[in-house]
Amino acid sequence: MSIFVRFAPSPTGYLHVGNVRTALVNWLFAHKSGGRFLLRLDDTDTERSRPEYAAAIEEDLRWLGLVWDDFRKQSDRFGAYEAAKGKLTASGRLYACYETQEELDIRRKMQASRGLPPIYDRASLKLTDAEKAKYAAEGRKAHYRFLLEDKPIEWHDLVRSEVKFKGSHVSDPVLVRADGVPLYTLASVVDDGDIGITHVIRGEDHVSNTAVQVQIFEALGFKPPAFGHLALLKTKEGELSKRVGGNDIRSLREAGFEPMAINSLLAKIGTSDPVEPFVDLDALLVSFNISRFGRAQAHYDMTELMRLNEKLLAHMPYPAAAPRLTALGLRADETFWKAVHGNLKTLAEAKDWWDVLHGEINTPDIVDQEYINAASYLLPPEPWDENSWGVWTRAITLKTGRKGKELFMPLRQALTGLDHGPEMKALLPLIGHNKALQRLKDCFL
Numbered sequence: 384m385s386i387f388v389r390f391a392p393s394p395t396g397y398l399h400v401g402n403v404r405t406a407l408v409n410w411l412f413a414h415k416s417g418g419r420f421l422l423r424l425d426d427t428d429t430e431r432s433r434p435e436y437a438a439a440i441e442e443d444l445r446w447l448g449l450v451w452d453d454f455r456k457q458s459d460r461f462g463a464y465e466a467a468k469g470k471l472t473a474s475g476r477l478y479a480c481y482e483t484q485e486e487l488d489i490r491r492k493m494q495a496s497r498g499l500p501p502i503y504d505r506a507s508l509k510l511t512d513a514e515k516a517k518y519a520a521e522g523r524k525a526h527y528r529f530l531l532e533d534k535p536i537e538w539h540d541l542v543r544s545e546v547k548f549k550g551s552h553v554s555d556p557v558l559v560r561a562d563g564v565p566l567y568t569l570a571s572v573v574d575d576g577d578i579g580i581t582h583v584i585r586g587e588d589h590v591s592n593t594a595v596q597v598q599i600f601e602a603l604g605f606k607p608p609a610f611g612h613l614a615l616l617k618t619k620e621g622e623l624s625k626r627v628g629g630n631d632i633r634s635l636r637e638a639g640f641e642p643m644a645i646n647s648l649l650a651k652i653g654t655s656d657p658v659e660p661f662v663d664l665d666a667l668l669v670s671f672n673i674s675r676f677g678r679a680q681a682h683y684d685m686t687e688l689m690r691l692n693e694k695l696l697a698h699m700p701y702p703a704a705a706p707r708l709t710a711l712g713l714r715a716d717e718t719f720w721k722a723v724h725g726n727l728k729t730l731a732e733a734k735d736w737w738d739v740l741h742g743e744i745n746t747p748d749i750v751d752q753e754y755i756n757a758a759s760y761l762l763p764p765e766p767w768d769e770n771s772w773g774v775w776t777r778a779i780t781l782k783t784g785r786k787g788k789e790l791f792m793p794l795r796q797a798l799t800g801l802d803h804g805p806e807m808k809a810l811l812p813l814i815g816h817n818k819a820l821q822r823l824k825d826c827f828l
């Protein structure tokens with residue numbers, strides 16, 4: 384059996400780290416076994432779905448490298464859902480209900496006051512044809528519920544192992560709204576069944592949907608796929624949701640995070656594997672195994688993402704960085720990249736170091752003008768390379784007796800305007816003799 388999985392976001396907002404984790408795990412699951420990965424947009428809710436969100440989802444997935452082999456949209460498939468509705472009605476598994484939201488709310492409150500679970504009481508199932516006709520004459524439109532069979536619902540979950548529900552402990556789900564729109568619970572099963580999805584991997588907030596969907600698959604004549612429910616992500620602020628800002632992929636991209644920093648983190652949190660940087664998705668595939676994911680909530684921590692980002696940049700070879708440095712407007716060569724890449728939080732910060740080397744710097748208020756003056760006379764002649772800093776500082780020690788921080792910090796400040804940064808032995812040749820001399824002189828003139 385060839386593996387076929389899907390990622391099914393609703394285009395009602397931007398992708399955030401929680402749903403990208405689901406996409407990534409599906410992508411890795413498919414690629415690990417030579418299977419296929421489908422992107423399906425769950426856009427039956429025409430009021431909340433927006434084309435601009437759909438476009439953004441596609442763009443963000445491409446940016447992360449999570450490219451799909453097949454693409455579907457639920458809004459193209461209303462005919463198939465209508466046919467499924469007909470089939471379920473004919474077999475007696477779908478029934479018309481006339482309760483208003485207020486009536487259902489009151490019933491639930493009464494159940495709660497008697498200590499009963501909020502399970503739909505199937506009152507509409509007992510309506511006579513005459514009663515239904517009366518409701519219709521009043522202008523009430525029916526919504527439709529699926530009649531669950533009172534039998535155990537069980538599956539072996541890829542993440543949670545054995546899961547069991549009793550059919551009688553779950554409400555008959557509404558599958559078609561009063562305005563005729565099929566709900567996700569039905570549409571998703573029709574799509575997964577029709578296209579032959581073999582594994583449904585999604586967040587654990589869908590466990591109770593799975594319980595009813597297993598029976599819907601069967602009622603429509605499909606063999607249910609295998610299921611895996613990933614534990615949800617948790618941040619320091621609490622559970623992750625679309626409402627918490629800053630965790631959407633757009634914001635992370637704008638903040639300068641590398642796609643592989645995001646992928647590396649999301650593929651490993653909540654697993655028994657260490658969190659470390661992976662240079663590409665192929666490297667991630669090697670250690671991927673869905674059985675490593677645990678049931679406990681996974682901690683998503685932005686500082687861990689930053690750490691991975693810095694490590695990826697510190698190991699990024701020049702050919703990978705070159706086109707992006709050009710895009711930043713820098714005529715940077717390999718020597719520049721090698722000098723600065725260990726000091727970057729984001730790749731865009733390379734421009735800050737470029738400006739330190741080639742632009743104007745703020746001349747620091749160095750009290751020790753005499754020292755800088757003496758050092759300026761000891762600058763070795765060009766050509767300079769990475770040994771020049773050592774030649775210069777040894778001469779300075781001989782002349783002034785200074786060593787360590789007392790020796791180098793005033794020089795770093797004078798030459799870069801900063802008290803931190805890449806190694807001076809790498810920066811000095813990039814600054815060059817003329818500019819170095821000028822910057823030293825600026826400190827005491």
Ligand code: GLU
Nearest residue numbers: 391392393425571585589
């Ligand atoms: N559209 C659903 C969601 O975003 C899909 C759930 C599923 O994977 O079945 O939660």
